Amino acid sequence: MSALCPPPSPAVAKTEISLNGESPLLAATFAYWDNILGPRVRHIWAPKTEQVLLSDGEITFLANHTLNGEILRNAESGAIDVKFFVLAEKRVIIVSLIFDGNWNGDRSTYGLSIILPQSELGFYLPLHRVCVDRLTHIIRKGRIWMHKERQEHFQKIVLEGTERMEDQGQSIIPMLTGEVIPVMELLSSMKSHSVPEEIDISDTVLNDDDIGDSCHEGFLLNAISSHLQTCGCSVVVGSSAEKVNKIVRTLCLFLTPSERKCSRLCRSESSFKYESGLFVQGLLKDATGSFVLPFRQVMYAPYPTTHIDVDVNTVKQMPPCHEHIYNQRRYMRSELTAFWRANSDEEMSQDHIIHTDESFTPDLNVFQDILHRDTLVKAFLDQIFHLKPGLSLRSTFLAQFLLVLHRKALTLIKYIEDDTQKGKKPFKSLRSLKIDLDLTAEGDLNIIMALAEKIKPGLHSFIFGRPFYTSVQERDMLMTF
């Protein structure tokens, strides 16, 4: 194939990245639409490997074509469109984020792409949302930077009377590099440590003879309950990788197979970094017995997170979905605003933005104790240990429990759809819903709502995110939630 591809342009810069493990990613590219030459590749990122699976020419050839057809692009301002290719002839899959931006005084179309072998399709698909969310955010920032580059460029022309072409627009590449490398590392770590699709219940706490054998009863109850209340998104930290992974596997029992593939076990030798967007991840504490979670990344996770410390048996959780999304959007907006206002490279750094932003001060007590108790998980845990371990009885019982949760979640969605005429009217009575669907315990409602949020995104915001219309509704809302 390489013989048939044109040689890469000498202008295409390439960054080779050393990764610890196997990289499923073949390359990442940044391309743009040149009004004279058509699609052109600006930069290539590729893992440093001995065996070259895809030559630079092939990468350029593929990346150029991701912008094909975009000459007539008619997107809304600020839109970032995702294109996904599975090219069996080339044995690759390509994920491209197409966006418009101003660079060098011209408005043009750009494409940031990642290229993987086709054999990794099953591996990649569960991680698609994570990758796209992260790349989308860096593009938002990169677009601001491109625009600022242009302003600075014109200022320099005015001041110095000269035009330095070589300086133009180069600064976006280091910014993109700052996110492309972590994405590569994430995929690499998932390749080696992702939770398998099928979990043997014997590898989990649910295989214990009795409820208190592996961990304290109350701790297990809190962990599972909070895990379900935060949409199945949890961080498990501890000093022992084995202990951490047992809890990780236990929590993953309550996820769907594709969500499990978006979860990561703890590495025993040294800890991974926290990765935003994974469902469950195990992290190892350092020598000092601590693990520092990056605030920004925790905030950028699509769902609130439960923090579980297996050393001290503590369980903390973030606020519910609607609050988390509200805070997340507010923080993202303020970060981009600060970025827009920044005047120098130093000011553009993340830490600087976080510390100097006046419009938004993050609530450091983002993890709080579990406020609401549930009856669903409690009854489940009280009952399952009555069944003999080592047989398929407990797996069947677990499947029944999960089926009940899913059915309740779907019933809840339908109930709200019926009540609001599919969103045309505001939802009036949460109290009736709780009584009718047997969700009077706050924890139960949280669990079912969290599950419903995953299959119907935006449900929390629809119910809780609207202003109160009448005092009756307000009273009802306050009394019930």
Added chain:
Amino acid sequence: MSVDYQASFVGHPPGSAYPKLNFVEDSKVVLGDSKEGAFAYVHHLTLYDLEARGFVRPFCMAYISADEHKIMQQFQELSAEFSKASECLKTGNRKAFANELEKKLKDLDYTRTVLHQETEQQKKANDKGYYTTQAIEKANELASVEKSIIEHQDLLRQIRSYPYRKLKESEFHPYEPECALDRADVSSDQDPTASDFTEPGETHLYTHVPSYTPKLIKAKSAKCFDKKLKTLEELCDVYFFTQTLDQLHHIERTFRGDVCYLLTEQISRALLKQQSVTNFLFEDVSFLDEKPPEKQYRGCQGLGQDAIDEKCSEESMAPKVVISLGSYKSSVECVPIKMEQEMEDSEEPKMSESVMSEHQENLDYLDADIKGSISSGESIEVLGTEKSGTGLTKSESQASLPVIPSPQVGRSKVGSRRTVSEDSIEVLSTCPSESLIPEDFKASYPSAINEEPYVDDDEGGLRFTPRLNPGIDDGQDDISKLESLVQVDAACCIGKESPNFLEPVPELGQKPCEEDGVVRIPPQPYRPAEQGLRGGFPSHDGLSGGLLPYELDSRYLTGSREVSKSSLDECSDSTSYISSTASTCSDRTPSPAHLACVAGEKHRKRAGQNALRFIRQYPFAHPAIYSLLSGRTLVVLGEDETMVKKLVTALSIFVPNCGVYAKPVKHWVTSPLHLVDFQKWKLIGLQRTVSPAGVNVLHALSRYSRYLSILDADSKTLRCPLYKGTVVARLADHRTQIKRGSTYYMHVQSILTQLCSKAFLFTFCHHLHLPISEREPEESVVNRRMNFLKLQLGLANEDIKIVQYLAELLKLHYIQEPGQGGNPLLRFDYVPSFLYKI
């Protein structure tokens, strides 16, 4: 993009003497227009056309949705389903292409012969000793034709060897005839010319169209650029083309609806497979038996017996247009169509009324499609890059194909337009719900009813078609067993504290059950034999005044006398509000893989409506439901058949199943009841008449009334034991704000699943049923069980009996012989009854 890739290497590659066909892989792209809010999964494929440049014609099929996440979340399923459609289309195209090549070769051969003769004649006529200009031209022409023959022979060899080359690769499954006879027939029919081109060792799947008359090809027309390109129908064999369209229809139906319902259904299906022990109690077995989307492929790859059967039944339901199947036995791959047709014929006499109903429904469906009313949010369109959408003009290459259009051809017209969502059709007529409430239901209960009306009888009959299998008939067996049971004095079974079953459990010693009845072996997945029996229902003719087989079907529903009107429930499935990417969809038709599934969905909704109405209008709904959940037979007595059937339908969702077959529900009985009926049925609709025959009916009823619960629909009374538990209150709260039947049905399902879970725990709890020590008395074990039910499961009063009954059913079902079917239970309780009135 993918089209560009596929354009490479076709035609004459450098260094090759002959044109080379490049068998390109399909490409899949997901793209969208965020401004318009439209996103698409696009499946690119390449077909072959002898007259196209490089012999290739790029096409694509697309699934368009307003929800980008839906496409990405269902990417693999979409990809798998579209790959099947593509493979089907390509197989038909290879067949058509090979046919075309054969004809071209015959033309060339004929032309060569003519030219040769002319040359010879010229040679003979030439006495001048040198070649004339005409002779040279003829010789050149002849050489050109011979070269062309070699090229076309090479192309034919390439196209024929494709499936065998692909077979060596990963997961390619071409068509293969299933019986050797067909192969032999095909081989014997082969054209000797064609066999010359076959590779050594290759099975002769290619046949020759015998009726073709070769034509003379003019030398200059060999490279003609102004020829009209073929339409998609012309490029593909008709059978495969219609199969492709069927597959695309199937895709549209499968992925119709909001993604949240698709996801939940997929998750539920996976979870239900893990709990096969309890599924029989309340789950829709037909739903579980349905193959998942990726296995539902009926068209192309590896037509299994199921697929053939399905195809047969489908075709038998279609309008009586016979396809001349013999003409398909030709060219590239052979399909055992003839065999299907024979099967269809053999099946035809067995078609019952219900199947005809389904047929009618198919017609309705087709009709609805053709009418082309409001479309759903998503649609499938088959897009050709060129004039593929033009009419069905027959090309020369298809001259031998039947003139009579197949039923699928009729559908093909539908396939090229947006498929109609029945939800949208339902939107068209909305009427005030209050006016639709039957008078008898409005009767006395003041609660507001915000429900949809019943659908008329005819429609109900059409919609809910049972999967009948008259071939499986263990009715005789059942009858003999029942007769032997009848002779047992009922009194001898009465009086025991714990419920006993009249039917002896066969060979307990060989079962995974000890003498004390405790199950010690964990549940195993269903055995294949058991699964096989689930498809059909046993015949029960002769019981209870001539019970029709269809009445055994859990999905069978009675209608009402109202004219069919659309309902509130049916009219509001238009937009989705919560997701930021609003998807226009139907929530009630998430993935109706085929019509049975649609019927099941409708049944659930209607049963839910009836049940919701029942609990709101009858204050004694709790004890009635308790009777059913605890295994006490409930008889609904009334003069009006429609009203009785409605009540039976409403209550049927609370009846636990006793076996793998349909629910023990008898909608309407006119003859006196016998003891065996109570063994067979747990919910019976009984006619009250004033005639002398009616006196017998009431007499028989009063004879057993001590052991029955009787709901009198005429006087609005209920005689049954007292209920003081809490489970039923959660199931059936008359103040519930649930507005729709489908929502209420789902609520009931979730509560019943919880009950099943409790019963499962109680059944398989390892320390509960056996004495801890040898000297431990039975009373102690019983006390332990009761404590467990009360303290661990949180049950009180009569709720305990519900779980005990479900546990008994579980135990009995578990220890049954596979394939034996559900052993009906007959039990009597000496519980004092109370009379409830409105």
